[in-house]
Amino acid sequence: MTDYDVLRVFCGPGGGYGNELGVVRDGSVLPERDDRQALAAKLGFSETVFVDDPERGVIDIYTPTLRLPFAGHPCVGTAWLLDVPELVTPAGVVGVRLDGEFSWIEARAEWVPPRTLRRYGTAAEVDALDVPPPGEWIYAWAWEDEAAGRVRARAFPGRDEGIDEDEATGAAALLLTEELGRALNITQGSGSQILTAPQPHGWVEVGGRVVLER
Numbered sequence: 001m002t003d004y005d006v007l008r009v010f011c012g013p014g015g016g017y018g019n020e021l022g023v024v025r026d027g028s029v030l031p032e033r034d035d036r037q038a039l040a041a042k043l044g045f046s047e048t049v050f051v052d053d054p055e056r057g058v059i060d061i062y063t064p065t066l067r068l069p070f071a072g073h074p075c076v077g078t079a080w081l082l083d084v085p086e087l088v089t090p091a092g093v094v095g096v097r098l099d100g101e102f103s104w105i106e107a108r109a110e111w112v113p114p115r116t117l118r119r120y121g122t123a124a125e126v127d128a129l130d131v132p133p134p135g136e137w138i139y140a141w142a143w144e145d146e147a148a149g150r151v152r153a154r155a156f157p158g159r160d161e162g163i164d165e166d167e168a169t170g171a172a173a174l175l176l177t178e179e180l181g182r183a184l185n186i187t188q189g190s191g192s193q194i195l196t197a198p199q200p201h202g203w204v205e206v207g208g209r210v211v212l213e214r
Contacts, residue, residue: 002029002039004048009077010168010192010208017191018211019168021077022048027060033067040064046163047074057084057096065161070094070111072170072206076103080210095203104207105170106199109178112171115139117179123152134160139172144187151176151186168192170206177204 005025008018022043027050030036040048040062047068052058059078061068068074070091079087079096080103087094087105095106120126120142129140141153153173155166167189177184177196186194197205 004043005081006045006213007077007081008211008213009073009080010170010188010194011211012191012193012209015209015211017167017189017193018209019073019166019189019192020045020213021074023078023081024048024050025054025081027052036060036062037065037067044162046157046166047071049074049078051078051082053088054082055084057082057087057094059087059089061089063157063159063161064163065159068113070107070171072105072107072112072172072174073168073208075105075107076170076206076208077210079103079105081212099207101209102195102207103210104205106203106205107174108202109175109204110202112175113137115172115175117141117172117176126152126154129154131164132156132158134158137172139169139176141176141186149182149184151184153186153188155188165189168194168208170194170208174204174206177206178202 005023007021011018022045041064050060091111138156144150155169173194183197
């Protein structure tokens, strides 16, 4: 079995929750895309990252069923693990900064595959949602405290790949930040926390806590 690390990304204030991420630090052991896709399917995480150049931060990201040019929680987690100033993805170069307990990336909304951002009236409505049928990638959200920028969210990938709900989703949080034009403090899933902030010239920062699980 190929060696890999397991991280939890966007953990809550106490270090719990977060979205699991598999990281193969030595991508050269599986250079072919088909083999990488097969391992990502076998591991079953929402995303698995293959590091092709740890010094330059060159990475390759897969869900259990497809390759992604960019994704939020894989970039935040891998940035923390590698401790590099940037990551190189097929979508573009992702800025990185580590700030105390938070790891941050800077990316662009146009790098994110289409998502349906669906607003609800209250956080309780978001909490009560059932998993929708496969098809649309839905980010359900509501204000918990609009003045403070606090959001309640849940994410439903809709890809029929065994992941009905994503515990924490940086790319969708990036899109929501771009749409609303303001910094957000998002509670997603069972208790994960995602922080975001719009930056000049169309960039958005996304940050959170990362824990090495094994």
